[in-house]
Structures are given as C-alpha cells and as structure tokens.
Amino acid sequence: MAKKFITSDLISKIEKLTKQRMSEQPVVSLDQFRDAHKKMNPQHILVIEDDETQRLSLKRILEAEGYTTLLAADSAELTAILDEERDVHLILMDIGLPWINGFELAEMMKQHPDLRKLPLVFLSAQAEPEDFARAREVGAADYIKKPFDIEKLKQVVADLLSQPK
Structure with a gap:
C-alpha cells in the first residue's frame, strides 16, 4: 500500500x-x-467529452491558459473524479454522451449542493433552438456550438471563472 x-x-x-x-x-x-x-x-475545469480527440484538445487549450483539467469520457469516469472529491471550478460538457446525455447529467448535478453553483458550459454540435432552451432549463451558463472558436472558448471560461462566487 x-x-x-x-x-x-x-x-x-x-x-x-x-x-x-x-x-x-x-x-x-x-x-x-x-x-x-x-x-x-490553479482553477480546475472538469471536461466531460466522449470524443478523445476533442477531450485532449480541450485539455491542451485549457492547460495552456494555466488551468488544471480533469477529464471524463462519460458518466462512469465522472463518478471516479467526483469520488476523489477534487475541487472543481467550472464544467465543460458535451450533450451527446453515452448512457446518460449531457442534459440528464446536468439536471442531476444541479440537484447536488456542491455542484449546483458551478458554472456549466455545454459544447455540442447540436444547435437547434430546443437545445439552447433545454440548456437554459438545466442551468447552463453558456452554450458553445462545435466546431468552436478557441478564442471564444477561452474568453467564456475566463469570464465565468472571474465572476464572484
């Protein structure tokens, strides 16, 4: 041991x-x-993205900005991260996740006393008006359509993390 x-x-x-x-x-x-x-x-950003290339790209972008990233491909990997009780300051999440989609996961997270106050940003190729409306319903702070502009992503993250808690 x-x-x-x-x-x-x-x-x-x-x-x-x-x-x-x-x-x-x-x-x-x-x-x-x-x-x-x-x-x-360091501020910790939790990235929940099932596509490995996207996940690693986000990690590289965020860590170049000085953030620490925690990566999960799906809800199963997310439970391992949350079980370690790491300090998380912001969540970036895809909608099209396996087993439990991003909207369902966001609803569960927003019911948890420690996670409900965290800013949540959806990153998704889904961009129908009902997707944006659903994101607002589950408490997302922002919604960025894929493929995303890297500078916009960095600005959204910086703005959300600089807001008083």
Whole structure:
C-alpha cells in the first residue's frame, strides 16, 4: 500500500515564501503576479467529452491558459473524479454522451449542493433552438456550438471563472 503524503504544511510554507520573495522585488509586473497566482492556486475545469480527440484538445487549450483539467469520457469516469472529491471550478460538457446525455447529467448535478453553483458550459454540435432552451432549463451558463472558436472558448471560461462566487 502506498503511503499518502500530507503536504498542506509544505504547500503553505512554499506559498508564503514565494509571496514574500515577490513582494521584495523592486518591480513585479501584473502578468508575473497573475502567472504566479495561477500556478499556486490553479482553477480546475472538469471536461466531460466522449470524443478523445476533442477531450485532449480541450485539455491542451485549457492547460495552456494555466488551468488544471480533469477529464471524463462519460458518466462512469465522472463518478471516479467526483469520488476523489477534487475541487472543481467550472464544467465543460458535451450533450451527446453515452448512457446518460449531457442534459440528464446536468439536471442531476444541479440537484447536488456542491455542484449546483458551478458554472456549466455545454459544447455540442447540436444547435437547434430546443437545445439552447433545454440548456437554459438545466442551468447552463453558456452554450458553445462545435466546431468552436478557441478564442471564444477561452474568453467564456475566463469570464465565468472571474465572476464572484
């Protein structure tokens, strides 16, 4: 059995010393400060997408922006992620998932006290008016049609994550 390391004390010490050293610098650019803050306090985005190419593309795009991504191909993989009790800040989800579709999954998530407040963005090739209406019904913050514009995706994510909780 592998020993689980308790690192919260070490993390606190590293963060404190990093902040102290940054404050001692004569000039720290806002970009340097934001980059360091993102690295020390990463925001976790849960991506639920059954297409592996799309899933890995989203991971690459989001991690290039400094986010940490958690990936699930379907509801079965999602349960493993949620079981680990990871901190999630935003959910990107496809609608056309196997076994339980995105709308059904969103309804279940919105009934959970810890997940209902999370911003949810649907990414889907489905783009009928009833799809947009259904997304609003289940509490989606946004709906991006595939194929999506990468810059728009990054802007939507940044905007949702910058909103006060």
